[in-house]
Amino acid sequence: MKSLARPRSPLPVLLLAATALGTALAAAPAAAQTPAPARSAPMAVPLPQLIPAPRDEPYPGTIALEIDATDVARGVYRVVERIPVTEGTARLTLLLPEWTPGAHAPRGRAEQVADLRFYAGERLLSWQRDPADVFAFHIDLPAGTREVTARFVHTSPLQPAEGRVTMTPEMLNLEWDLMSFYPAGHYTRRIMVRPTVTFPRGWRAFTALDGAVGPASSASPATTAPNTASWAPVDYETLVDSPIFAGIHAQRWDLGQNVAMNVVADDPKLLAIKPEHLATYRNLVNEAVALYGSRHFDHYEFLLALTDRMGGIGLEHHRSSENQMEPTSWIDWTGMDWDRNVIPHELSHSWDGKFxxxxxxxxxxxxxxxxxxxxxxxxxxxxxxxxxxxxxxxxxxxxxxxxxxxxxxxxxxxxxxxxxxxxxxxxxxxxxxxxxxxxxxxxxxxxxxxxxxxxxxxxxxxxxxxxxxxxxxxxxxxxxxxxxxxxxxxxxxxxxxxxxxxxxxxxxxxxxxxxxxxxxxxxxxxxxxxxxxxxxKLVWRDTPNPFEKGRFADARVLSLTYSLGVTIDKDAKVTAVRWGSPAFEAALVNGTKIVSVNGRAYDPAVLRDAITAAKAAPAGSPAPLQLVVQRGDAVRTVTIDYRGGLRYPWLEKAPGKGPAGLDLLLAPRLRPAPTAAAATTVPRDL
Known part of the structure; x- marks a missing residue:
């Protein structure tokens, strides 16, 4: 019968129950326990290593590389490459360049190679991309194959969102590594290539390659048919190190020391450099040779594009360099002074970086x-x-x-x-x-x-x-x-x-x-x-120094990096925020739009004036800056207690007589080169 006594506290009852349950489980056979959930554990499948390591041995035969660069309307290079193979070869592995000098990183563009087919004679061959290296292609060869022909197109980006634009209706920048294969298993300096390029009619082309032959080697800048140029066989390492600039508006100047300035432009008026300004580039060549005391080139070709249509570049090569400057960098010499450092930088690389x-x-x-x-x-x-x-x-x-x-x-x-x-x-x-x-x-x-x-x-x-x-x-x-x-x-x-x-x-x-x-x-x-x-010494002023003034104006940005801690573009959007700055503390982030400043619609001058006025705000007064900002659909008001004024960096000479050490470093070592008025055509003008 049930006890009518008062129930005990529940805790002892639970403890007794748990003890009994534990005793029962311990006594139960193992098979009666609930099994743990299954967890499959696969073993790694190693990727096959199918690509031979490079050997310092010559590749047998010379590769013929033919590029049709005439389709400037569509931005397409059409390529035919003929690779000799040794009789009895059953599989050929071809590589697209992935790590190239000057990039310091894997910058190959395998995705821009399209419509790729390989042939032995007229026979279409099967191929597979390497599973571990997408820049490698394995081609199975039928018995008796002595040559493999690759046919493909290289699709230059048409807008910056797709990559660097290398072809426009006015000019092109042909980089061999983007549109050629090389056989695996050999040092690139031991692979010989005979290159040929067809350019649009009337175009002039410039490169450091030697031995150009064909109609394009004429000194005349215009022909009635497309220009085709071929060069003497060259090792693949040197070929990749010798890109081409070509264009309809082009000119060449001899700078002395076997150095030439080769320029293509969006418009012919952009080439009108004044003689005294051209002389500074002669000075540059002379100063560089004097600095290093040697020349590590037999000839050197500056390749310069004055454009905002083809993609920007500054890339060093041993006997040339690829350079882009804003279109007016030569005709607005004073206003564009900030933009011209790329040429000195890349020339110096012939010694420091290439040699x-x-x-x-x-x-x-x-x-x-x-x-x-x-x-x-x-x-x-x-x-x-x-x-x-x-x-x-x-x-x-x-x-x-x-x-x-x-x-x-x-x-x-x-x-x-x-x-x-x-x-x-x-x-x-x-x-x-x-x-x-x-x-x-x-x-x-x-x-x-x-x-x-x-x-x-x-x-x-x-x-x-x-x-x-x-x-x-x-x-x-x-x-x-x-x-x-x-x-x-x-x-x-x-x-x-x-x-x-x-x-x-x-x-x-x-x-x-x-x-x-x-x-x-x-x-x-x-x-x-x-x-x-x-x-x-480094000092701060309320206006940008000459370099930054030009840079900011060209980019159409308001830089407040060292004051409010933010950079704002022409559309009033924040593009950079300095960590720990007043803007950072106010939770302004990239992409935020500035709507108004202290009750006035945003304008760069309005914000600058507000920052200047805030410098005079009394200590303890309310935060002097009030911004209305928008991020996505959210609009909020931000108050910023910043009173430091506008701040831009300058170098100011310390008190003292005579030139200081930095003055001596920057002073010319040679007399300026004489001014020459006319452009000079030399044999390497294609």
Whole structure:
């Protein structure tokens, strides 16, 4: 019967029940337990390694490469490539270049190759893309095959969203690596190619390739039929290093020292450079040869596009360089002074980067990954020399060069990204980020090895000058390191220790420690020592310096990086926010539109005036800036308590008599070149 007694507390009852249950489970046979859920665990399937490693052996035969570049309306290059094969070869593996010098990252564009077919005679062959490397193609060959013909089209992007535009109705930039295959298993310098290109009629073409023959080699810029040019057989490494610029509005000038300026433009009036301005490029060539004390080319071809229709580029080659500047950079010489550093930079690369190259940045083919760790020399010191040569030659004014140095230095003052990331680590940014926009670039950093590297080498120059009583500087390092073996246009590689040894030969110092601290350690002070030792200091003014004034005007942006901490484009949208800035604290982010400022419709002048007025606001008064902003469908009011005024970086000379160390560095070494009025046609004009 039931007990009529009062029930116990439930906790002891539950404990007794749990104990009994546990005893029962322990006594139960194993088979009675509930099985754990199944979890399949596959084993990895290794990808097949089907691509032979490159060998330093000649490829048998010469490849014939024919490119029809006449379809400028559609932006299409039509390619026929004939690859000889040794009798008995059952499978041919062809590669599209993926890692190319100057890109510092895998920048191949396999997706732009289309309508691809391979033939043995008239027989269509089967092919497969490699499962592990999409830039490799395996072609099965029938018995007796002695030649494989590849037929395909390379589709140049038609708008920037699709990639870099390389063909317009007025000009083209033919880069061989984008539209040619090479056989796997050989160093690219051991593969011979005979190239042929057909251009639109009336066009002129320029390249560093030698031995052009055919109608396009005529000095006349116009013909009644398309121009076809063929060149002497050349190794594939040199071919890829020798791109082409061609256009309907084109001109060529002889700059002396076997160097020529080859220019294509959107409109013929853009080519009207004044003789005194052309003379600065002659100065540039002479100053560069004097700096390095040698020439690592038999001839050198500047390839320059004055355009806003073809994609921008600045890419070094051993005997040429690909360069783009804004259309009016020559005819508005003063207004576009800010835009002309690309030519000095790329010329200097013939010595720094092409002739002397970090060991891990040299590879035997265009498939092996590159090691970017010494880009603070390859690009950083070259950035330094690009500034120096621009000022010495007059290609840019000294004030613009000082403005560039000021802009560089300012970016590293109170830089949150430098607290955690070293200069050395930024050398891997080309591989990781591929220059894609970042939401907070000041925190993540970008390719800072260019500009911070330049400031480190500026400090090295001033240290050597001080230590030798002004008798030596980085000019002496340039001759000793990059100027060796005059006339050699091969490649000599180096490691970190080679830099230290050469520097100690110029001026004994603990260069190992000097470089490792500045390059490898994060959290260091802003790199201002070279500027200060050079007799200048970084100061802030309420107007942009000459370089930034031109740059901002051309881009049509309002830069408030060092005041409000934001950059705003022509459509009133935020394009960059500095981490930790007043704009950041107000939660302004990229893509936000500024609607109004203190009750007035947004205009760049309205916001500038409001920031200036806020500087005079009494301490303790309400926040002086009130913005209405829109992000997506949301509209909100933002108050910002910023009273520091407009701030733009300048270099200001410290008090003292006579030229300072930085003045001496930027001063010309040679007398200016004589002015020549006329363009000169030379045999390499195709």
């Amino acid at each position: 002397r190259r970090p060991a891990k940045l040299w590879t035997p083919d265009f498939r092996q990954p590159m090691g970017d760790n010494l880009l603070w020399v390859y690009e950083g010191q070259n950035q330094f020399w690009g500034y120096v040569l621009a000022a010495r030659s007059g290609v840019q004014t000294r004030d613009s060069v000082l403005g560039m140095l000021a802009a560089n230095a300012a970016g590293f003052v109170d830089s949150p990204g430098r607290a955690w990331r070293s200069v050395e680590d930024t050398t891997f940014d080309p591989i990781m980020a591929a220059r894609k926009p970042k939401p907070y670039a000041s925190l993540t950093r970008g390719e800072d090895y260019y500009t911070e590297g330049a400031l480190v080498w500026l400090e090295a120059d001033q240290l050597i000058r001080a230590g030798t009583g002004g008798k030596k500087g980085m000019d002496d390092f340039a001759k000793a390191f990059f100027g060796i073996r005059d006339g050699d246009w091969g490649t000599v590689t180096y490691e970190f220790e080679d830099l230290v040894t050469t520097l100690n030969g110029i001026y004994p110092h603990d260069w190992d420690k000097f470089l490792r601290e500045r390059i490898n350690q994060p959290g260091r002070p802003a790199p201002l020592a070279g500027i200060e030792q050079g007799g200048y």
